[in-house]
Amino acid sequence: MSTSLKKNVDVFNADVASNQGYMYTTEAKLSSKLANKRMTEATLEMIDKNAVTIIDIGAGDGTYSNDIYQARPQSKITGFDPAATAIKMAAQKYPHIEFSVGNLLDASTFPDKKYDVGVIRGVLHHLNDPLLAIKNSGLLSDSVIIIEPNGNNPILKQIEKRSAYHIEHEERSFSSDQLTQWCEEAGFRVERLDYIGFVPFFFPTLLTRIIYFFQPLMEKIHPLKKYFGAQIVILCRKK
Template sequence: MELNKLEFKLMNNPVRRWLQKNIEFKAFNEFLNKHNITLEGKAILDAGCGSGYSTNLIHQTYAPSELLGIDLMPSQISRAKINYPHINFEVGNVLQTNLPPGKFDAIFVFGILHHIPDWRQAVTELHRVLKPGGVCLIEDLNKDTSHFFATYLKLDHPPEAYFSWEQFTDSLEATGFTILNQKRIFTNGIGSFLCLKSS
C-alpha cells in the first residue's frame, strides 16, 4: 500500500512535523500528566509510524526500554531507517502485527485509522498487543473531516473507514478499553484519546 503523491507530501513536510510535535504529541503528554502516567523506560509501539518522526519524539521524550515503529508502507519505513538509525522500524500491518500479546506498555497511533476500512479490527489488534494496565494514545479524524479531505483534496480516505465519534468510542469500549480522556483539537473533526486496557 502507498499513499497518493499529495498525501505522501503532506505526511512528510515541516508543517506536518510541527503539528505533530506541538499539537498532537503535546495533547498526549497532557493526558499522561493529568493521570500521573509515566512512560519512561517502558516498552512502546508507534503504530503507523510513517517516516519515523513521531517515533523519534517518543524516543527523545521517554527513553523507552523498547521502542518499535511499524508502518504498512515500505517507502516510509525505508525513510525512517535512514532518518533514525538508532530506532527499530519494521514494515507491519496494524490489522495483524504478528507481535506477541501483551508486549507493550503503551501504543501511539497518529492518524492512521481513517485509512483502514476494517478499523475496528485494528483497534482489537492494538488491544491484543497491549499489556493489562497499558495505555493506547490515539489521534484521528471523524467521518466529516475524512470526507472533506477525500472530496476536496482527493486524499486516500476510503468511505468504508469513516466513523462518527460515537461509533469510535463505542468500539473502543466494546473492545475492552476504558477511555480516560479525550479532547477535540483544531475542530470537532480531529480528536485525541487516552485509553486504558484494564484487563
C-alpha cells in the same frame, strides 16, 4: 493483505519515494507543522510518566516516533507500518528507534512482545476495519492512545468528499461516539477523551497564523472544539 489496504500502502510508499517522506512531515507547510505539533503535545500528555516501552503503531516515515523519542529519550521506542518504503527510510533516518514492517490488521506481523503504551496516530481512518485494528492493538499494549481526525466536524466531512488528497488516501473520519463504541467493543475502557487543534493540514499560511493565535482559547470552549476541533484524542486501557 487486502486489495484495499495494498492500494493504500502503495499510495503512501509513492509519497515517500517522491517526497523523501510524507507530504505533511517533510518540508511541510506551516499549517502541517503546527497541526503535527499539537498532536505530538497531546500524545505526550497522555503517555504515562512511568512508561518505558512505547510502540508507534503505523509509524510511517518515523517522524512521529522520533518526536516521542526526543521528548522521552529514556524510553525504548518501537515503530511498525505496512508501508515498507516508509519503514526503510525511517530506519535510515532514526537508527536509535527500532522499526519493522507490520500490519495492524494482521496480528501475525506484530513484534513478539507487549509494550507499556501503544500509540495509534492518524491510522484508523485509512483502514477498512477500524474495530479489528483497535482489538489487535490490545495484543501490543494494555494502554492505547488513539488520535484521529475529528469526525464530528461538518467542515472536515465536506473536505473528505472533495479533496483529491483525502480521496486518493481513502481518508474518512469517525465521530467520537463511534470511536468510543469501538474501544468498548474491543475490550477497552476510555479513560480520557479530548478534542484538540483547529489548524488544518495544507492550509494557507496567513489564516493558519490567525487560527493558531486563537487556538488555546478556542480549545477551552467545549462545544466549539467538539464540533470544529481538528483531532480527537483518546486514552483507553484494557478492562
